[in-house]
Amino acid sequence: MNAPVGHYQYDQIDRNFLQSRIEEFESQVQRRIDGTLTEDEFKPLRLMNGLYLQLHAYMLRIAIPYGILDSRQMRKLSDIAHRYDRDYGHFTTRQNIQFNWIRLEDTPAILRELADVDMHAIQTSGNCIRNVTSDEFAGAAADELVDPRVHAEILRQWSTLHPEFTFLPRKFKIAISGSPNDRVAARFHDIGILARPGVDGTVFRIFVGGGMGRTPIIGQEIFDAVPEDRLLATLEAIVRVYNAHGRRDNIYKARIKILVQAIGIEAYREAVEAELALMNPDHYRLTPETVAAIRARFAVPELVAPDNASEVLAQQRIADREFDLWVRSNTHEHRASGHIIAVVSMKPAGGIPGDATSVQMKRLADLADVHSFGELRITHLQNVVLGHVRQDRLHDLWLSLREVGLASANVGLIGDIVACPGLDYCALANSRSIPIAQKLGARFGNADLQAEIGALSINISGCINACGHHHAGNIGLLGVDKRGEEFFQITLGGRADQGAAIGSILGPALPEDDTVDAIARIVDCYLGKRTAGETFLDTLSRLGDVPFKDAAYEAV
Amino acid sequence: MKLFDLGARASNFHEQLVPLDELQNFPDARAVLLEAEHDPERLKPFLAHLELVVLRFPIFRDGRPFTQARALREYLGFNGEIRAEGHILPDQAAFLKRCGVDSVVLSEGSDPALWEKQLHRFHEAYQRAVLPEAPLGVGLRVKPN
Numbered sequence: 001m002n003a004p005v006g007h008y009q010y011d012q013i014d015r016n017f018l019q020s021r022i023e024e025f026e027s028q029v030q031r032r033i034d035g036t037l038t039e040d041e042f043k044p045l046r047l048m049n050g051l052y053l054q055l056h057a058y059m060l061r062i063a064i065p066y067g068i069l070d071s072r073q074m075r076k077l078s079d080i081a082h083r084y085d086r087d088y089g090h091f092t093t094r095q096n097i098q099f100n101w102i103r104l105e106d107t108p109a110i111l112r113e114l115a116d117v118d119m120h121a122i123q124t125s126g127n128c129i130r131n132v133t134s135d136e137f138a139g140a141a142a143d144e145l146v147d148p149r150v151h152a153e154i155l156r157q158w159s160t161l162h163p164e165f166t167f168l169p170r171k172f173k174i175a176i177s178g179s180p181n182d183r184v185a186a187r188f189h190d191i192g193i194l195a196r197p198g199v200d201g202t203v204f205r206i207f208v209g210g211g212m213g214r215t216p217i218i219g220q221e222i223f224d225a226v227p228e229d230r231l232l233a234t235l236e237a238i239v240r241v242y243n244a245h246g247r248r249d250n251i252y253k254a255r256i257k258i259l260v261q262a263i264g265i266e267a268y269r270e271a272v273e274a275e276l277a278l279m280n281p282d283h284y285r286l287t288p289e290t291v292a293a294i295r296a297r298f299a300v301p302e303l304v305a306p307d308n309a310s311e312v313l314a315q316q317r318i319a320d321r322e323f324d325l326w327v328r329s330n331t332h333e334h335r336a337s338g339h340i341i342a343v344v345s346m347k348p349a350g351g352i353p354g355d356a357t358s359v360q361m362k363r364l365a366d367l368a369d370v371h372s373f374g375e376l377r378i379t380h381l382q383n384v385v386l387g388h389v390r391q392d393r394l395h396d397l398w399l400s401l402r403e404v405g406l407a408s409a410n411v412g413l414i415g416d417i418v419a420c421p422g423l424d425y426c427a428l429a430n431s432r433s434i435p436i437a438q439k440l441g442a443r444f445g446n447a448d449l450q451a452e453i454g455a456l457s458i459n460i461s462g463c464i465n466a467c468g469h470h471h472a473g474n475i476g477l478l479g480v481d482k483r484g485e486e487f488f489q490i491t492l493g494g495r496a497d498q499g500a501a502i503g504s505i506l507g508p509a510l511p512e513d514d515t516v517d518a519i520a521r522i523v524d525c526y527l528g529k530r531t532a533g534e535t536f537l538d539t540l541s542r543l544g545d546v547p548f549k550d551a552a553y554e555a556v
Numbered sequence: 557m558k559l560f561d562l563g564a565r566a567s568n569f570h571e572q573l574v575p576l577d578e579l580q581n582f583p584d585a586r587a588v589l590l591e592a593e594h595d596p597e598r599l600k601p602f603l604a605h606l607e608l609v610v611l612r613f614p615i616f617r618d619g620r621p622f623t624q625a626r627a628l629r630e631y632l633g634f635n636g637e638i639r640a641e642g643h644i645l646p647d648q649a650a651f652l653k654r655c656g657v658d659s660v661v662l663s664e665g666s667d668p669a670l671w672e673k674q675l676h677r678f679h680e681a682y683q684r685a686v687l688p689e690a691p692l693g694v695g696l697r698v699k700p701n
Contacts (some may be wrong), residue, residue, distance in 0.1 A: 013692055017680050024677055028647065036670075037645075044617055045647060127617070157682040157696045163654035164626055164685075167619030232683075243623045244595075278631040283684060293694035 004070035006375040010118040018115040050121025061124040066134035066152040067095030071365035071374040078361035129159035136379040140387040142333040146178035146195040169246035170254035185496035209260030216471035233284035237275035305338025312392035326409035344384040345408040349445025354382030413450040422462030429462035431479025431486035472496040488515040518552040525551035558662040567659035592620040613642035629656035649675040654685035
């Protein structure tokens with residue numbers, strides 16, 4: 001294997017920190033058992049170590065900072081899936097992985113095994129700053145202005161066991177991107193950050209108060225161009241205002257979005273500026289030396305490709321139509337000539353979105369070693385990216401993926417469904433999300449049909465907490481319970497990119513199978529009414545939702 | 557009342573603890589009690605006389621006193637003792653200390669050895685806090701005292 005690229009490399013200090021954290025957690029488990037800690041006291045402590053109690057078992061959510069891991073780490077996850085879970089894991093919309101069938105008593109041992117490969121489960125849950133997410137094509141995409149990974153790592157470190165911000169009113173999610181094409185849903189985060197080059201170094205556009213959940217709100221710009229040396233000071237001030245003034249009397253009104261809505265973005269900005277005026281700028285300065293020191297811990301891939309790499313790929317696409325279809329949907333332009341970014345869909349037709357077996361994980365690790373410097377990325381749409389593939393070897397990669405059932409050509413298409421775990425796992429859910437996702441995946445499984453339909457996202461949440469991000473789906477489904485039967489409310493028009501919008505409810509909720517049929521009719525309606533080059537969202541915005549509503553409910 | 561010292565500043569017992577709202581009626585008061593919803597800025601006129609500010613945690617999950625402690629140290633330049641009382645866990649010892657809190661009122665049955673253990677559990681931190689802490693190499697990391 002090559003030296004791991006793409007993520008921060010630990011040293012002994014970082015490793016000692018993880019050991020101390022595990023010892024702390026072991027002692028907390030012990031204190032829970034001997035009664036020194038009550039269940040109410042233990043709960044937030046275990047959550048901040050990634051351990052949830054779900055419907056049937058404990059779930060352990062493991063952090064993958066900014067979604068990037070190396071093959072050695074992926075092999076360890078595969079091993080954990082095999083030995084401690086039911087031989088699979090689930091990639092999440094925060095670019096993490098979770099294991100759904102964990103025994104409490106195994107948890108310290110699992111955390112030790114993770115620490116062996118510089119991984120942990122810190123702050124993957126709880127009312128603290130969660131795992132920082134970033135662009136899955138960071139440092140590779142041709143359309144990128146600034147590589148956000150170094151700053152994502154800085155944010156990860158800064159937020160780790162932050163002494164002031166570990167008991168916030170509610171969970172707090174930060175995303176950072178460096179591309180004008182927002183692939184991180186920046187405007188649906190508590191804080192969304194877009195980096196770009198300024199006159200004098202990198203500057204950061206910052207949004208606050210976005211979020212999904214019961215009250216979906218699009219984040220508002222608080223600052224347009226924060227200079228790098230003021231980045232941490234600004235974030236401290238934003239979170240400090242929230243910690244002091246966010247509501248603590250009602251968990252459904254405790255997110256920063258509610259505070260920003262209550263006082264208005266101008267008042268929030270003034271409060272943050274008042275904090276900044278009181279803060280000692282030297283104390284909070286993010287110096288170029290600090291940034292350089294953290295940047296130095298990232299290995300950089302040596303991107304060398306033969307001159308004819310693009311030509312080889314072009315010929316292979318002509319020769320193999322099925323391969324060509326996959327290249328169209330599952331790749332993205334790389335900044336370096338002769339290279340390409342490959343997205344491995346974890347959404348096989350009829351499968352469970354985001355699930356990976358231990359064998360698939362191991363195979364992905366092997367393929368990352370062969371094709372992408374041992375680097376893998378988990379996307380917030382629950383797929384896996386190999387970021388630096390040589391174009392002349394892409395066909396080899398695709399053939400290998402096909403052998404393990406990972407060559408679905410549906411990234412960004414209707415089969416690329418995002419679904420929360422739903423009532424199969426989650427104690428909060430009103431309905432299951434997975435079966436309807438599987439039915440929709442199977443209904444639209446044909447690769448040609450998906451290509452014909454084009455860009456279209458489906459997001460499914462099993463309750464109003466919206467973990468499946470249904471508000472941001474082009475087609476969103478919200479599961480509701482009607483006298484013991486699962487119904488689904490359909491929303492249209494949501495999107496999470498730079499044109500962020502919240503979907504509108506189409507009409508009354510329908511039972512599961514009727515919902516699948518209604519979506520098929522909505523798609524048919526789009527195919528019938530679109531003009532050349534129009535995406536689903538384009539047609540929807542041109543015609544409004546009336547024709548789609550008529551189509552959806554015509555047979556009901 | 558059993559006190560646990562988090563840092564170098566030894567805690568001092570105070571006979572009279574005055575609630576913030578009554579502070580103006582007691583010009584000689586040396587010790588004040590701040591509730592989590594209070595803005596520490598309101599202490600400004602009294603700070604010169606105050607030797608002790610007690611921050612009350614209504615429940616350990618309510619993180620506002622951490623911000624209050626930092627405001628007292630960073631914005632108001634308070635150099636007296638800051639003490640935490642109420643529902644607090646030993647697992648919060650280092651957080652309290654790093655935000656500028658000096659001492660904790662131990663609840664009934666609380667084990668000082670556990671507090672001691674938690675206070676010194678971590679030998680590295682990933683961000684600067686209130687206390688002067690030596691950097692661990694170049695980067696964000698520091699060595700908590």
